[in-house]
Amino acid sequence: MKHILAAVLSVLLVFTITSSFGQKKNKMYYGYQTKKAQPGDKFLNSQWWLGFRAGANITEVTPTQSYSAFSPISYDLKEKEYNTFGLDQISGQAGIEITFYHKGFSFSLQPNYRRQRFTYINEYEWKSSIIDTLATNELPNQLNIQYTHENTLDYIELPIFIKYDLTRGNLRPFIQIGGYYGTLVGADRHLKTSGTDRASGAIGPFKNQETVIGAKDFYIKSSVGIAGGIGVSYDFWNVRLVFDATYRYGMANITSTKNRYSKNELVGIGDAMDDIEMSNISCNIGLLFPLRFISSKYDSFN
Template sequence: MKRRYLVLLCFLIAATVNAQEKKRSGSDKKRKSAAYNKKAKEDDKFLEKQWWLGFKAGPNLSKVSVDKTYAVVSPTNYDASSIGKTYKNFSLMGSQATLEVSFYFKGFLISFQPTYQRSRFEYSNQFNWMDTIPEHNVTLNYHQEQKLSYAVLPLLVKYDFLHGRLRPYVQLGIYSALLLDATTIVTVSGVDQASGGANEFKNEPIIVGSKDLFAKSHWGLLGGVGLNYNLGNNVRLNFDVSYKYGMSNISSTKNRYSSDRLSGVGDAMDDLTLDNVAVTLGCLFPLRFLSSGFKTLDKK
């Protein structure tokens, strides 16, 4: 009988210890689960904010809109519109390089993107020197190419549509452009009939530094669309298409006729606004979570 009581006592002690171990194990799991959930919530909250630093570059095309025309030559016996300039828009390719600094918060980004932009545009006009004898006429064709370098300072707001590896976005903003350099290339060609025959000719191009002929700065509006692709290793590839819409005159009203060489070939700058469409490709790097142990890709 004593042996039975001893066995029963041992069984009760073992059952009590086992129950306490299960209780302690369950409590530990709850604490670990709560700690994990807290850590996950903190990570998700931390992911809502991010600084990005990146570089992108690509080609651009430019367009000018004429507000008012000017000319060196004023005809007296025919309409001045016949010697007016003809502009070719989006015809000459330029380039640009951009450093991007962006702050991300819940799908929105405030982005500052200082850019070196090289823009080009061209126009042409024609002068006809006519005599009473048609065989003595002279036709002069002028082709002008403008090369402009700007430091463009845009401030943008972006919005991401999706949360994941692939993120399309739209962007809107405003920019100021500071003139760095300008070059004008004028090519003169034509047909000379005054020498007794139709002699075609083409002169060597006239290349003139023309920075004084342009305004020191101008401003405009900027919009575009783009796509970020998260590589999963704290780096994003970026592709975007943007359009700059000029709002102010890029020509200098004070120095319009200040270049003797250009005025001598009949060239004077019109009042112009400059538009620009650009395609860029680049990389963005996060300034938080730079270690390999934590990825920037959202866990949502």
């Protein structure tokens, strides 16, 4: 009887030890060894990026309707001459970028502070009549005056873009399309006067001191348009360097029609704002940081 009881106890002891070891082994396998995330997993196809961007821009102005403060009688009034994409009109912008990436497509919000500049010239010419010239037997009296209007506009803008990556490596060229809405926060006009005076006794050119005039009332408070461009991004370390070039097309007249003749100092020289639309070419460079990682070593994924 004792031998049978000892045998039964031995079998139970072996079964208990074997079962305990098996449970421990399974716990180690299932509790601590998990499958490493693979680049092809669905979870790895999305990424959030956050960073800052800055760049330069140059503006083109298209007049849709011309205006003047008075009609010429005894002098010639030339149409305004706009300086299109002049290098002296280069300005800048800076802001942040918030981008969500999913399977090659990116949805990007890029709030920024933007300054844009454009220049136009008014030119007037007066000459004495032929009869007066023949009577005095002298050279005709002549006065040429040129007014250069350098306009500076400051906007807070909210552009939205959809991007598509053409490749999936570290170097990723992309195309983008979107639109923007801007709120005018400030505007100035720098007025420069120059010309040639052969009528008052002093023969030769002249140049007057520059005048700065507040011009915010000349423009409506908003700017809206569409945009498209190309760019390239490069991933290194754990950041993304982005460069893009974008053409922006303004879709509305930015001149305030009710304030066209509101500045006496400009009306006095015959100036009035035309109805204008603005287009713009901007180049930007940005540095973005990923907001999601796959390991404690901060290895990003997209």
